[in-house]
Amino acid sequence: MELKIEQVSKHFKDKDAVNNVSLTLTAGVWGLLGANGAGKTTLMRMIADIMKPTNGMILYNGTDIRQLGESYRAVFGFLPQDFGYSRDFTVKDYLEYMAALKDVPVNATRKKINELLDILTLSDVKNKKISKLSGGMRRRVGIAQAMLNDPEVLILDEPTAGLDPGERVRFRNFISGFAHNRIVLISTHIVSDVEYIATQTAIMKDGCVVDIGTTDQLVKEIEGKVWSCTVPARTIPELEMRLRIINQRGEDNEQVSIRYLSEKAEIENSKAASPRLEDLYLWLFPNEEKDKEVG
């Protein structure tokens, strides 16, 4: 099982959203990390065959997905960044509608829907209109529809947006189990969503894949660049001006424990810290520090 992205580019009038990306996705969970505007959503739309690449092609098991058409879509599941639905749908009606579109066998539909509603803790709201649900619940309905047909290729664009920490953990565990013998690509800028479950993670920046590998391989690249130390609280404003502080925690005696990124130790008594995927992300996307979301 292989989804091959071959030199794919997408150029809009004023922007190169995706630039000559090549990537071979095999079975397992794949993380796609990148800042907003990095090109993740555009790449996912092309993989979903709802956007035509300007150049290149996407092959599923060696055949162009555009050529495969219906047979590719039959094994495909997609949750876009913005989950749209018809306003009058209840959860159950919506999933039945999607099951018909995905050609889930009639006799298996009810069982499959109930199973997903249980897993995603939506059973209590199945007769409610989707528009009346909370953001997190709506997101889970979106995840449910993507998985209705037990897809071989599952593409999830920001699946955990709006989920609370408990829901996120449940989602990660569920996806981990689901990904056996399937390709699951999760685009996110919440690093913890993919850090522990992704077999491989690709990092996109300015439309290009700048790095790719397992979490361990990726974090190796930042070894020796993550530091921690304890400093007086009053020095923090000055340190923030010259260092990339990625975490701070208040201690006793007006001391603050900080974690920062730098090529070398910049503060006395700094110790090299063991790097995490989030550190690499922040190293690559310095502007994201302000908006970072710790999972």
Next chain:
Amino acid sequence: MRLLKVELKRIIKSRQTMILMVAGICLAALLAAAPVLFVSADVHGDNGKVQELNGISAIRYWREIKAPSDGEVTPDKLKAALATYQEFIEKYGSPESENFPRDVYIEKIAPINGLLRLVPMTYSDFVDGNLIPRGLTDIDLDELDSFYEACDTRLENVIKVDREPESTTQKATSLYSKVNRPFELYAGYTRDAFDYLCLSIMFLVIIGAVLSAPLFSESYESGADHILRCTKHGRGKLARTKVIANMLPSVLIYIVGITVHLLISDLSFGTITLKTSVQALYDTISLPNLNLFQLQIVLAIGGLLTLISVNAFTYFLSAKLERVAGTICISLLAALAPLFISAALGTNWISSILPAGGIGLTNNLLMQLVDFRFLHLGTHSFWIPQVTMLFTIIWIPVSLILAVHSYCKHQVA
């Protein structure tokens, strides 16, 4: 079939469909009731007091008064009617004057009014290239022996006045030669009732357009399209299913609305009056060989085709446009374009080639049928209502193919 079922369920359960369905049927009922309520009669009671009758009771009153003239419009009947009219005119003056005794009017003139109305429109003098209608007192009784020949002569004169080409003469004469004679006249039905039927059709077509507009553009706008189109059946099959599923409620609303309209109208005016020839209600040289019942059927079918044509065109717009509001505005504009065009340029053939060519106010299918208008192409002439219906039918497959194709080719922005 399963997809059609879930799509139908989605459409029918939506609040918008429910509201439009109820609105359409209520509107059709109201528009049917309006011309019934317009009919009134002042009746002198036994105590000498004048009592005003309205609606169905007024219709019944007039039907009773005018019943003696019901049946075939024969020259003998026309002669007798004109003789009566001329006799009482000589005695009391114009029926519109105050000197004319009301009881005499009710007893002698009202029953023959329907017959008398046909005479001056048929007998007009052709003077200096113009047709000058003659007054009822200027017409000799013997002239009415050849009433139907006079109808033919009038048709020829109208063609002359309009300076129509030879092809039109042939076409018009051929159509008119098929009209059944003698005409039939059963007093009661009014032209207002037919105008309101056309209004009902127009509103139901507009409701259909509003119902159709969100078909594709709603899912583009909400982002639902991103999910739908990457499912197994999310392209051509979904587009075709959506079109069928959306068309069904529109057609159902139309059929129920028009049925309600016609039931109210026909039961109020009396079903026997439907045997009246179109020529007896409109113009003695009207070209369709139809009675009023057949005219209603033709208008209802023409309206249904227009509805399907406008819906199909709206689906195409919906497949092209990303915003529901924009689709509604443009589809309404398309539905009302013939009305605007005829208001701006006068009655012309341009509106006939549009998807909504059969609806409007002065340009609707009814007006086209009873009017005398032709489209000339080279040496050929085509009767405008036939052109309208031909183009209405052509638009249906063209728009549907374009709609499905546009949906399938749609790219996420």
